[in-house]
Amino acid sequence: MPTLEARSQLITSRNHPMVRRVRALQSRSERERTGLFLIEGIRFLSGAVQHRAKIDTVLVAPPLMKSPYGQKLVRQLARSGVRCLDVTPDVLHSAAQTDDPQGVVASVHQDWAALPDVDPTEGLCWLAVSTVQSSGNLGSLARTADAVGAAGLIFLTDGPDPYDPAAVRASMGSVFALRYARVSAGELVAWKRRHGGELVGTSPAAELDYQEHRYRQPGILFMGWERRGLSPDEQALCDVMVRIPMAGRCDSLNLAIAASVLLYEVFNQHRRVGVSEPV
């Protein structure tokens, strides 16, 4: 008697075209060519489903998939028409980057927003960055942005790839909750102007303390490169520049941490609205 859902024959070769296609997403050029990215583990698969991400292919190694919740999730995906392929543990590990992918690796469609079509009043604020030192940092940043209810991240250069597997992992699933856009500085400013938004830059040399500014919505926080900060050209685009003070010994913060301190200030001001202080 057949099972309820049509499941594929077990794939036993690491060279199976579908396995190679998923594994290849560890490389940035392949991610860019296909518009897909790689996720591993049940938490991420669950996040993709919850946020209605478009799943391309799911590779499942049944002997490694011990969680009943994960098994149910895969059955539901297969039933709803998502390509779910059974593979051997060896084949699954050949496509995974982590030691314990919990029996599942999947390819998912990247979701880039076209900024002009986006309403910037959604969410707490946006975060714009030029460069981020590491993918892990970028993922941590996404995680904080999500935690405070920010709408998304805007990348002003081709450098940072939020769909790098290390960034995806460090985001702890926030990759599905946030919107991502890649635009030029000119496009960012045009979008902000059209919607009457505020672009807030940071610089250790700014006079205004980051706690003394009242952050408006729609707002975009603009973080420069660690230690160097925003360039004079970038600063010229900003409506206001703020400074995160330091006690004086250490001369800079990690970018993800500086952005998080600033995001929490915006969040704290926002959640005080109607409680005690006007924002």
Next chain:
Amino acid sequence: MPTLEARSQLITSRNHPMVRRVRALQSRSERERTGLFLIEGIRFLSGAVQHRAKIDTVLVAPPLMKSPYGQKLVRQLARSGVRCLDVTPDVLHSAAQTDDPQGVVASVHQDWAALPDVDPTEGLCWLAVSTVQSSGNLGSLARTADAVGAAGLIFLTDGPDPYDPAAVRASMGSVFALRYARVSAGELVAWKRRHGGELVGTSPAAELDYQEHRYRQPGILFMGWERRGLSPDEQALCDVMVRIPMAGRCDSLNLAIAASVLLYEVFNQHRRVGVSEPV
């Protein structure tokens, strides 16, 4: 005519005992056996000198040491009796972890504080941690702690090694400014009690908002494991538990980021003293 300082003959072999001794510090067991750690680059050598760290051995590859400031620093160290050994670029790279050690790799003595002898009123506060997910995170945390003027980090388990080369690099030199101690929870509490300090724990389930608490000095912030937070036993040690609120989508923050948000709250309250609000 001899130069002012006695400089060694050029070391051309990667197997020279002094080179092997320095290179071995990439391993934790060797760091623990010798009580030394590894630094690379002029910024770090300069930090070590500035904070009067006890330098053991400096390996210098003159053709790679392009900075006049770095050259002067090494000359001064050699003159003051620090062992400075000239090596070939190949030998230097064999001891370095980074691609560009700027011509210098050195071994430096670790500096662990004996907590009972430490006055906890030094600095803004202390930060106590059980586990930290990665060395990079630990270094970023040290960098923020230094930036707000915290006194140091207290480790309650053998897990985190602040002298791991990745932690040292991510600290951007804060490794020299902070005090480090490794003690049991019982020793921490005894120290805190003797000095009338306050141990502040964090938990997503705590009722008190982290911004509603007035942090006392001497204070110790106690961070638990990401997502799991402090154990019930650890919470029982705390004088007060606070919660960092989140907008609801993401259920946790990266540990270094959560600690930094909390450190900035303590710093912000502290720097407002005498300006507007009593703390």
